[in-house]
Amino acid sequence: MVYLMVLVQMHLYTGLFITAHDAMHGTVSSNKTINNFLGALAVFLYAGFFYNRLLAKHHNHHNHVHTKNDPDYAPYGFWRWYFSFMLNYVNVLQLIIMAVAFNVLKIWVDQTNLLLFWVLPSLLSTFQLFYFGTYIPHKGEHANEYHSSTLSKNHFLAFISCYFFGYHLEHHQKPGMPWWQLYTTK
Secondary structure, three states: OHHHHHHHHHHHHHHHHHHHHHOOOOOOOOOOHHHHHHHHHHHHHHHOOOHHHHHHHHHHHHHHOOOOOOOOOOOOOHHHHHHHHHHOOOOHHHHOOOHHHHHHOOOOOOOOHHHHHHHHHHHHHHHHHHHHHHHHHHHOOOEEEEOEEEOOOOOHHHHHHOOOOOOOOHHHHHHOOOOOHHHHHH
């Protein structure tokens, strides 16, 4: 049951980031203030990220896909690309915020539970987001202007893997479409 709950938590953490991502494309709320607030809240709860910093980098990704100006792209194998990706987004202030949060939460929550149900799932979600949302869709060469592909999985696996972000070409073609509608464009 512990393993299952770690995976559930991982998927929920990934969902927090996907919510922030959708806010970056203005699809969480038609009210811009509410949209940006919810995006900022989701990404801060995800890992102490600052929304405006991620927003700028994410739009650089969309504007410069598969180039040296794309913060999500690196012409390396999985591990070098993953660490390059993480170093591009994680900063010292964010690590301090997470360390403070961990130590404050230890006052009320057993450290083992924090590690199993907060730290481990959030770290695993970075692999889930990177592997299914960046690495697989953007690795290699592609015969389209977005330099991306779509995973050929069934509907259920597409949701479980990364909230339909395996429909990555479709996301680049229609960035204003929320995650839960991406499958309709495939």
